[in-house]
Amino acid sequence: MLGHMVYFTLKDNSPAAVETMIAACRKYLTGHPGTTFFAVGTLVPDLKRPVNLTDLDVALQVAFESRAAHDAYQVAPRHVQFIEENKANWAKVRVFDANVS
Numbered sequence: 001m002l003g004h005m006v007y008f009t010l011k012d013n014s015p016a017a018v019e020t021m022i023a024a025c026r027k028y029l030t031g032h033p034g035t036t037f038f039a040v041g042t043l044v045p046d047l048k049r050p051v052n053l054t055d056l057d058v059a060l061q062v063a064f065e066s067r068a069a070h071d072a073y074q075v076a077p078r079h080v081q082f083i084e085e086n087k088a089n090w091a092k093v094r095v096f097d098a099n100v101s
Contacts, residue, residue, distance in 0.1 A: 001036060002070045003100040006060040009092040013057045018042060021058045021086060028082035029062065034069020038062050055092070063100060070097070 010017055025040040039061045043054060064070040073079055 001100050002064045002067050003096075003098045004060075004062045004064065004070060004073075005096040005098070006062075007053075007056040007094045007096075008058040008060070008090055009055050010057045011089050011091045017089060018057050021089070024082055024086050025058070025060055028078045028085075029060065032062075032069075032073045032076055032079070034065045034072065036063045036065050056094075 008021060010021060022040050022042075029040075030038050041059055043056055043059070045054075048054065062073075064073065
């Protein structure tokens with residue numbers, strides 16, 4: 001499997017903007033072929049160990065059954081539309097792709 005973890009820091013990180021981003025993730029990024037896991041949420045604010053990164057507003061985790069499924073997702077119209085409709089509010093995006101089992 002391939003794990004696709006994306007961490008968004010928003011320009012407008014008001015509660016309403018965070019909820020809008022989460023709703024967009026659920027609308028556009030769920031149900032893609034080959035997806036085996038999907039989750040989206042927010043930072044746990046009271047976990048502040050030295051190793052915790054805290055400059056994120058929305059965390060997205062998607063697992064795919066294969067690299068091919070991940071690659072198809074990257075160019076899928078709904079994924080592209082998600083990017084186009086939301087990127088104006090992104091201050092920083094970090095993507096981590098990993099082979100997972």
